[in-house]
Amino acid sequence: MPRLPFSVSHCVSGFDAVRLRPWGARLCGFSETLPGSVQRLEVAQPQVKLVIGLASPYGLAANGREQRCQAFVVSRPAAPVIVEQSGVHSCIEVELPPWAAYRLFQGDSQVLASPWLDLPELWGAAVGLLVEALEENPCWTSRLLRVESFLVERLQNSRRDVPPMVRLAWEELQRSGGCIPIHHLSERAGCSGRHFASRFKAHLGQGPKACARHLRFARAQQLLESRPALELVHVAMLCGYSDQSHFSREFQAFAGCSPGAYARGGWATIPGKPASLLEG
Numbered sequence: 001m002p003r004l005p006f007s008v009s010h011c012v013s014g015f016d017a018v019r020l021r022p023w024g025a026r027l028c029g030f031s032e033t034l035p036g037s038v039q040r041l042e043v044a045q046p047q048v049k050l051v052i053g054l055a056s057p058y059g060l061a062a063n064g065r066e067q068r069c070q071a072f073v074v075s076r077p078a079a080p081v082i083v084e085q086s087g088v089h090s091c092i093e094v095e096l097p098p099w100a101a102y103r104l105f106q107g108d109s110q111v112l113a114s115p116w117l118d119l120p121e122l123w124g125a126a127v128g129l130l131v132e133a134l135e136e137n138p139c140w141t142s143r144l145l146r147v148e149s150f151l152v153e154r155l156q157n158s159r160r161d162v163p164p165m166v167r168l169a170w171e172e173l174q175r176s177g178g179c180i181p182i183h184h185l186s187e188r189a190g191c192s193g194r195h196f197a198s199r200f201k202a203h204l205g206q207g208p209k210a211c212a213r214h215l216r217f218a219r220a221q222q223l224l225e226s227r228p229a230l231e232l233v234h235v236a237m238l239c240g241y242s243d244q245s246h247f248s249r250e251f252q253a254f255a256g257c258s259p260g261a262y263a264r265g266g267w268a269t270i271p272g273k274p275a276s277l278l279e280g
Contacts, residue, residue, distance in 0.1 A: 010030070010031045010032070011028060011029070011030050012028060012029035012030065012031075012140045012144070013028045015027050015028065015029075015141070015144045017144070017148045019148055019149075019152045020096075020148055020151060020152060020155075023096060023097075023100035023103070023104075023155055024096060024097045024100055025094060025095065025096040025100060025151065026094070026095045026096070027092065027093070027094050027144050027147060027148060028092070028093050028144075029090065029091070029092050029093075029140045029143060029144060030090060030091050030092075030093060031088075031089070031090035031091075032085070032088075032089055032090070032270070033087070033088050034085060034086055034087060034088075034089075034270070036086060037084060037085070037086040038084070038085050038086065038270070038272075038274075039082050039083070039084045039274065039275035039276075040082070040083045040084075040085070040272040040273065040274065040275060041080050041082060041255070041256070041257075041272070041273040041274060041275045041277050041278060042074070042080060042081045042082070042083050043080050043217075043221060043254055043255045043256075043273075044076055044077050044078060044079070044080065044214060044217065044254045044255075045074075045076060045095075045214070045218055046076060046098075046174070046178075046211065046214040046215045046218050047076075047095045047096065047097060047098075048073065048074070048075045048076065048095070048096055048097070048098055048100075048101035048111075048112070049073070049074045049075075049093060049094065049095050050071075050072075050073050050074075050093070050094040050096075050119070051071065051072055051073075051074065051091055051092075051093055051094075052070075052071045052091055052092045052093075052094075052119070052127075052130070052131060052134065052147065053069075053070045053071055053089065053090075053091045053131070054089070054090045054091055054092070054131065054134055054135050054143075055087075055088055055089040055090055055135075056085070056086065056087060056088075056089050057069055057070045058070075058072070058083055058084065058085060059082075059083070059084030059085075060072065060081060060082070060083060060084075060116055061081070061082040061084070062077060062079060062080065062081040062082065062115050062116075063079060063115070065115070067116075067118065069116070069118050069119075070120075070131060071118070071119040071120065071127050071130075071131060072116050072117060072118050072119055073101075073105075073111060073116065073117050073119060073122070074115065074116045075098075075101065075111055075112050075113070075114060075115070075116070075117075075205065076098070076112070076205070076206065076214055077115035077116070078115075078253075078254070079115075079253075079254070079256060080254070080255055080256040080278065081115055081116065082275045082278070092134065092143060092144065092147050094147065094151065097170060097171075097174070098112060098170065098204040098205060098206075098211075099162040099166065099167045099170055099203065099204060100155070102160060102161075102162050102203055102204065102205075103155055103158045103160055103161050103162070104151065104154055104155055104158065105122065106158055106159070106160050107160035107203075108122070109205065111205075112204060112205025112206070113205050126150075130146070130147070130150055133146060134146060134147070162203040162204070163199060163203065165188075165189040165190075165191075165196075165199070166199055166200055166203050166204065168188075168189075169185045169188075169189060169196075169200060169208065170200075170204060170211065172185060172188075173185070173208065173211055173212055173215055174215060176215075177215055177216060177218075177219040177239060177240065178211070178212035178213065178214070178215030178216035178219070178240065179212070179216065179239075179240035180212075182196075182197075182208045182209055182212065185208060196208070197209075213250065213254075214254075216239050216240055216241065216250070217239075217250060217251065217254045217255075219238075219239045220235050220236075220239040220241075220247065220251060220259065221251075221255070221262070223235050223238065223239070224259055224262055224263040225263075228263040228264065232244050232247065232248070232259055232260060235247065235259065247259065255277075256277070256278045257277040257278060261277055262277065265277045
């Protein structure tokens with residue numbers, strides 16, 4: 001298992017973003033001191049994530065594309081993203097469901113279709129001013145409240161929203177871990193399967209089947225992290241895969257490595273998975 005000594009990590013969780021509850025958002029702060037450069041493997045997730053860095057920018061790489069970003073949005077990439085960090089850094093992370101991201105970004109289709117996008121390119125100078133204000137305030141609670149207010153204002157001022165049937169369908173898919181049959185969702189929505197899938201993809205950037213794949217993978221990933229000794233055949237069964245072979249193929253597609261390698265891999269002193277898992 002790769003080791004990286006003398007690192008210090010601190011996560012500020014448990015912050016209750018009351019005003020963001022209607023949009024299902026979650027905020028947390030994270031600070032870390034690393035003795036050198038670290039490349040983490042960030043696998044695809046069903047939620048959309050905003051990362052607002054407060055120190056050195058992040059290096060991002062996926063599918064031959066590379067970029068350095070201070071603040072960015074990651075929107076359910078189909079393949080893993082490598083994130084490079086070094087030294088002292090801290091950030092605020094925001095997770096929100098894709099229907100809320102659609103509203104937050106005014107229905108901008110590129111947000112839900114790109115592996116990541118630079119937030120200043122989307123929101124302009126407001127992002128830089130937010131980062132400056134956060135860096136000047138050492139109190140994590142005040143920082144999180146500032147980000148909460150920033151996002152609430154944008155959500156309230158947005159004129160774009162997903163149809164209720166699309167939001168309800170996504171929530172049902174989420175509750176089932178991606179295992180509810182898609183035709184059940186279209187029947188409950190009262191429309192044909194083709195029309196339902198078209199509306200779903202137009203607003204969430206993915207069709208319902210692709211979304212279900214993300215959700216099944218996310219559940220499997222969480223099981224492997226919390227119970228790494230669990231047999232893969234049991235993980236496949238619990239997450240709704242037809243068999244272990246199907247599970248392994250799907251996991252490889254999203255994570256870039258086998259489920260067994262993912263379960264075993266990791267650093268001894270810092271959280272996360274090393275990008276070296278992709279070398280196989």
